[in-house]
Amino acid sequence: MDYMTLKEASKIWGVTPRWINYYCSAGRIPGAEKKGTVWLIPKNATKPLDGRRNLPGNQEENIMIEVYYAEDDETIGKSVKEYLEQQNCKVAVFDRITDIKKALIGHFPTIVLLDWNMPDGQGSELCLWIRERWKTLPIVYLTIRGDSHDIVTGFQNGADDYVVKPFDLAVLYSRILALLRRTKTVTDTKLFCDDLMLDKEKTAVYDGQKEIVVSQPEYRILLILMGNKGKTITRNQLLEQVWVRSGNYVNDNTLTVTMKRLREKLNHPACLKTIRSFGYRMEDTR
Template sequence: MIEVYYAEDDETIGKSVKEYLEQQNCKVTVFDRISDVRKALIGHLPTVVLLDWNMPDGQGNELCLWIRERWKYIPIIYLTVRGDSHDIVTGFQNGADDYVVKPFDLAVLYSRILALLRRIEGIDNTKLSCDDLMLDKERTAVYDGKKEIVVSQPEYRILLILMENKGKTITRNQL
């Protein structure tokens, strides 16, 4: 199931996107504040993030940059009224994978989400990262920035489980 976090302060638009995507068997959570999206992302990562540019407590481009600093491969799509070329270019430069100008057709939005997810399926998942920490599964090595950290095999396995399940709660039994 595709899980969507949608940052949208317009209740009508948020509701219509949520209803349509849920009819397509997506799970959608709409947030009307950037701060709420950040809190949710720290706790759990969705399949895709949809961002409005103008929000009551900040700008979607700031949130996009914040997400990209932490999670390189999470798909991000802007849904915004800001349709001039400068804004579109800025959106992509900030890390967006797609940019949709309002008003838009809901079926086209869903098709764009599916197309984006097809493209990222082939991404090499041999390296996992969280902030400055990077785990290389091919070399079974852990790095802090560019410096390799020596860890024991049990420590490596625990770190691997935690990083593969970033944003999820892991029980002691799972470790």
């Protein structure tokens, strides 16, 4: 049988050698053989499916799972980041607790993964810090500490799941999906775009941790735009849904003035786009 190297397969399949190495290790390439530390791949092998799919419970649109990962081991951090990004996740890795805290204050991810031992503190402290501020943000430990006492402590500190290293990346992803499926009814009450968060239950808008006082029309505009993130909403659609359906008939200038005031209250966010003479769109800019 003729074989090719990881580098050759990488060029043919359009993915990185590291990712192909994972395919081989996971047994997803029939006939692949390991010679010492090198994988040899049959030339007639086909690229495995990367497992990309919609988040369970929402078959209408492909939801981006945004992951914050506290991990000081560069190799592990890169492996997890690369695998999850192949599954259509957006991943930011932080090698210090102070850095992930700053990021969390400014932006709310879908889920947090954290190691226990970090250069500037303990993951257990970070877990408690998160739970004091955000009761529903999913947290998963990824740590070498597999003692039953540590596992119990992790859950007592507020973790939703606990995974002991070494772990299978495909299994980790499945556990993340299962956790998000269980918490979906909670996360559906909040909408995010860059640093902005709209809490449907509280009928409130936040820029980071700061609550922004908005009028009813301003709130409804944000609800529509953030609920349709990435889609352009026409001016007529906003006029219809915000005012006309409530029995308030206003002219086009009312929307212009309301949007101007809303931008000022939100400090002119880059995520709020004007589509000239047509409408508006909100989309993440980072």
